[in-house]
Amino acid sequence: MFWDGEPEETGVMADTDRIGTGTGTRRRAATNPAAPPPAPARATGGPDTGPQPLHRGMTLVATISLFIGARAAWTHAMATRPAVAGVISLCYASILICAVAGLLVRSRRALLRVDAVVLATAVALVICGYLLDHSGTDEGVLTAQAANEILHGHRVYGQPWPWLFGTPRVGITKTMSGGADYTYGYPPLTALLAAPVHAVVHSAAAATLVTTVAFIVSSVLLWFLLPAPWRPAATAVCLGFGFLPHYAYAGYPAITALALLVPVVVRWPVTGAGGHLGSRGVLRAACLGAACAAQQLAWFLVPFLLIGLYAVRRGELGRRRAAAVTARYTATAALTWAAANAYFAVADFPAWLHGVLLPLDQKAILHGQGLMGISYYFTNGSSRLDYYSYGSQLLLFGLLAATVLFVRRLGPALTVLPWSVFYLATRSQDGYFLMMTPLWLAAAATVPAAAFATAWQPRLPHVTGDRAKTVLAAGLLTPALLCVAIAAMSPPPLRLSLSPHFATHHARVGVTAIDVRAVNTTGTALTPHFASRTGQGASNWWSIASGPAVLAAHATGEYHVEPEGGFRAMPAGHGPGTCLIAVTGTPMTITTAHIPPVPSAA
Numbered sequence: 001m002f003w004d005g006e007p008e009e010t011g012v013m014a015d016t017d018r019i020g021t022g023t024g025t026r027r028r029a030a031t032n033p034a035a036p037p038p039a040p041a042r043a044t045g046g047p048d049t050g051p052q053p054l055h056r057g058m059t060l061v062a063t064i065s066l067f068i069g070a071r072a073a074w075t076h077a078m079a080t081r082p083a084v085a086g087v088i089s090l091c092y093a094s095i096l097i098c099a100v101a102g103l104l105v106r107s108r109r110a111l112l113r114v115d116a117v118v119l120a121t122a123v124a125l126v127i128c129g130y131l132l133d134h135s136g137t138d139e140g141v142l143t144a145q146a147a148n149e150i151l152h153g154h155r156v157y158g159q160p161w162p163w164l165f166g167t168p169r170v171g172i173t174k175t176m177s178g179g180a181d182y183t184y185g186y187p188p189l190t191a192l193l194a195a196p197v198h199a200v201v202h203s204a205a206a207a208t209l210v211t212t213v214a215f216i217v218s219s220v221l222l223w224f225l226l227p228a229p230w231r232p233a234a235t236a237v238c239l240g241f242g243f244l245p246h247y248a249y250a251g252y253p254a255i256t257a258l259a260l261l262v263p264v265v266v267r268w269p270v271t272g273a274g275g276h277l278g279s280r281g282v283l284r285a286a287c288l289g290a291a292c293a294a295q296q297l298a299w300f301l302v303p304f305l306l307i308g309l310y311a312v313r314r315g316e317l318g319r320r321r322a323a324a325v326t327a328r329y330t331a332t333a334a335l336t337w338a339a340a341n342a343y344f345a346v347a348d349f350p351a352w353l354h355g356v357l358l359p360l361d362q363k364a365i366l367h368g369q370g371l372m373g374i375s376y377y378f379t380n381g382s383s384r385l386d387y388y389s390y391g392s393q394l395l396l397f398g399l400l401a402a403t404v405l406f407v408r409r410l411g412p413a414l415t416v417l418p419w420s421v422f423y424l425a426t427r428s429q430d431g432y433f434l435m436m437t438p439l440w441l442a443a444a445a446t447v448p449a450a451a452f453a454t455a456w457q458p459r460l461p462h463v464t465g466d467r468a469k470t471v472l473a474a475g476l477l478t479p480a481l482l483c484v485a486i487a488a489m490s491p492p493p494l495r496l497s498l499s500p501h502f503a504t505h506h507a508r509v510g511v512t513a514i515d516v517r518a519v520n521t522t523g524t525a526l527t528p529h530f531a532s533r534t535g536q537g538a539s540n541w542w543s544i545a546s547g548p549a550v551l552a553a554h555a556t557g558e559y560h561v562e563p564e565g566g567f568r569a570m571p572a573g574h575g576p577g578t579c580l581i582a583v584t585g586t587p588m589t590i591t592t593a594h595i596p597p598v599p600s601a602a
């Protein structure tokens with residue numbers, strides 16, 4: 001692996017000593033725990049061996065990744081913006097030329113130039129994609145509305161804006177209590193950045209422009225910060241595969257947080273080396289605080305990062321100096337976060353606090369690809385959905401404890417571990433994982449295992465050997481898995497019997513109402529709310545025309561429920577069909593019952 005991407009001119013490899021106040025030239029040690037291993041020296045006057053085959057392969061993968069989504073964008077552009085389609089066609093030519101050049105160039109410097117052209121092509125495709133689609137989804141329109149309220153001096157938090165959710169692109173986050181959330185539930189930084197843009201662009205494009213620009217800038221920054229052979233991977237992961245740009249077009253505040261976390265994560269073990277943060281350390285801490293002021297996902301990285309930073313510095317400096325430098329780093333991040341939130345916290349503290357904590361305690365309806373799908377998709381429900389949340393919390397604490405105990409082993413994965421806790425949560429969407437994948441790449445390229453060789457770990461009596469450590473690590477994670485097992489194995493709280501009313505509307509057969517007989521099999525009073533589900537997404541709430549609002553413990557209730565608009569079309573074919581779900585918010589439960597098929601007479 002080549003750290004700087006340039007071949008050495010002599011057989012001696014020199015490095016600049018950055019620890020302390022002096023700057024001198026010294027011979028590089030065999031292992032440097034704060035940086036990736038250096039490239040092997042080339043004999044003086046020897047022939048240039050050319051680019052590594054792996055580097056060529058990474059360049060080729062990056063070029064191939066640019067094809068993903070380009071055809072759909074070109075097709076859309078030809079119907080709406082032919083000039084943009086022309087640019088995409090030129091990008092196709094650039095992709096082909098770069099693929100040929102990446103396999104033919106004979107020097108590393110030439111391959112670096114090819115990588116730069118691939119990056120520029122990817123940026124051009126992202127800009128074209130933004131020009132074709134920048135109206136935003138619910139996150140984008142909420143952020144744009146918050147920016148508009150900031151411009152006019154109005155309150156941002158605790159204010160419902162239901163009129164924003166009238167289009168199919170703008171989804172509604174439904175809650176298990178039978179309602180929906182129409183308020184702004186993110187920290188304020190992205191809205192603050194979008195406010196001056198909104199003064200010129202009076203639409204959701206104000207927010208999507210901020211996130212798209214932040215995304216492009218952070219992708220280019222990551223490209224420059226990575227070692228040369230890793231740079232094509234940055235192009236592919238950030239810009240090429242197509243999934244991250246769409247989050248930027250949608251206006252997700254998490255993209256702003258990602259952009260700010262890139263300089264935090266790259267070579268993070270060198271932060272505070274020698275006991276001094278320096279300007280770079282202060283900048284990294286400020287970026288961390290700003291990321292936490294942009295979106296809540298950044299919060300989950302903070303404890304892992306601080307544990308790793310303290311462990312590395314304590315191995316170098318000792319307990320007291322390591323604690324001091326970690327405290328200064330934390331204080332700088334906290335002050336940056338507080339500065340971004342101060343105005344809103346002072347204006348209306350309860351509303352601000354509820355807003356920034358909203359995604360953590362709103363009890364949104366189940367959604368995602370995680371283990372909660374056992375109860376949502378594959379069984380008839382669960383009376384203990386809360387245990388998925390308990391399991392997610394216990395997994396977080398277990399991973400933090402494991403990081404403290406085994407930081408030398410887990411240190412290189414500290415940018416991946418925080419997001420795994422969402423796999424157990426009741427909201428387990430893939431976006432929670434993939435939006436932070438550039439940070440995984442940044443750590444893989446710039447944070448080698450050697451950086452943790454001397455990191456401090458607490459000594460555990462009677463815990464020696466790999467087997468004992470494996471047993472201890474498994475024990476830390478077992479409580480989380482037990483909670484998931486309780487949630488998944490618990491039976492549904494209600495026993496439902498359905499009698500649907502069918503009708504034909506515009507040649508489609510569907511349901512106009514369902515008579516539901518519900519038996520509460522638990523010892524707790526429940527307040528059920530009904531919706532239908534075909535596939536993975538739930539419909540808007542059905543109205544309860546008759547039936548008890550609260551179903552007492554071990555009681556039976558007769559409900560007459562009607563879909564929104566008075567008609568719910570039934571899917572044709574041999575798919576899984578449509579289900580009626582009954583959910584409760586406190587405690588969190590779900591019961592699923594399949595709606596009987598349409599009678600042949602209908």
